[in-house]
Amino acid sequence: MMVLASKSPRRKEILDKLPVDYRVISSDMDEKKITADNPVKLSKKLAEAKGLKVSNNSKEYVLAADTVVSFNGVTLGKPTNSEHCRDMLMKLSANKHQVITGVSLCLNGDVVYTFHVITWVYFRPLSNSLINWYISTKEPFDKAGGYGIQGKGGVFVEKLEGCFYNVMGLPLSRTAELLGHHGLIDWGK
Numbered sequence: 435m436m437v438l439a440s441k442s443p444r445r446k447e448i449l450d451k452l453p454v455d456y457r458v459i460s461s462d463m464d465e466k467k468i469t470a471d472n473p474v475k476l477s478k479k480l481a482e483a484k485g486l487k488v489s490n491n492s493k494e495y496v497l498a499a500d501t502v503v504s505f506n507g508v509t510l511g512k513p514t515n516s517e518h519c520r521d522m523l524m525k526l527s528a529n530k531h532q533v534i535t536g537v538s539l540c541l542n543g544d545v546v547y548t549f550h551v552i553t554w555v556y557f558r559p560l561s562n563s564l565i566n567w568y569i570s571t572k573e574p575f576d577k578a579g580g581y582g583i584q585g586k587g588g589v590f591v592e593k594l595e596g597c598f599y600n601v602m603g604l605p606l607s608r609t610a611e612l613l614g615h616h617g618l619i620d621w622g623k
């Protein structure tokens with residue numbers, strides 16, 4: 435059996451699309467302790483740290499991921515309050531940004547493989563009333579960049595280039611490829 439090291443309900447929902455036998459153990463890591471000089475490195479370092487933390491106490495393969503939003507090379511994490519969220523959404527308004535998810539597979543306290551996937555997301559111009567309404571739904575607060583493309587935040591998105599599931603927290607096809615390579619997926623005959 436494999437372990438998904440994540441408290442994110444979205445990652446579980448995405449992994450449930452694959453024929454993989456797994457259970458969930460949250461890594462509960464303090465993400466602020468980890469830094470990197472660019473968003474791609476940060477997403478991979480965080481994914482590895484989450485995976486290793488759980489893998490140190492497990493004999494099974496451990497899958498972990500981290501999603502960051504990068505706007506003009508600056509990392510946007512989860513908004514801490516309404517003002518922070520408003521600032522983020524105003525930056526993203528009428529602009530394009532990258533959503534980067536780092537994914538790491540660990541075994542016996544070592545990293546087996548880590549990769550990242552980038553999706554470009556293009557936002558429509560957002561009015562103040564739209565942003566206020568969105569903040570009032572409370573949807574943004576546990577999400578990188580302050581929005582959820584799979585939820586009401588989908589209203590912001592004009593188009594995207596790349597994997598939709600990557601924006602939601604786990605790039606489905608690349609993850610399937612990785613797990614298949616390590617014999618963790620059973621597609622049947």
Ligand SMILES: Cc1cn([C@H]2C[C@H](O)[C@@H](COP(=O)(O)OP(=O)(O)OP(=O)(O)O)O2)c(=O)[nH]c1=O
Nearest residue numbers: 440441442500501577578581582583601602603
């Ligand atoms: C941009 C965007 C992010 N997100 C979410 C995915 C991630 O769950 C979250 C980014 O935070 P993460 O730190 O990647 O993950 P997490 O804290 O939710 O879960 P864990 O560390 O236990 O695995 O933002 C969306 O759900 N939709 C979106 O459109």
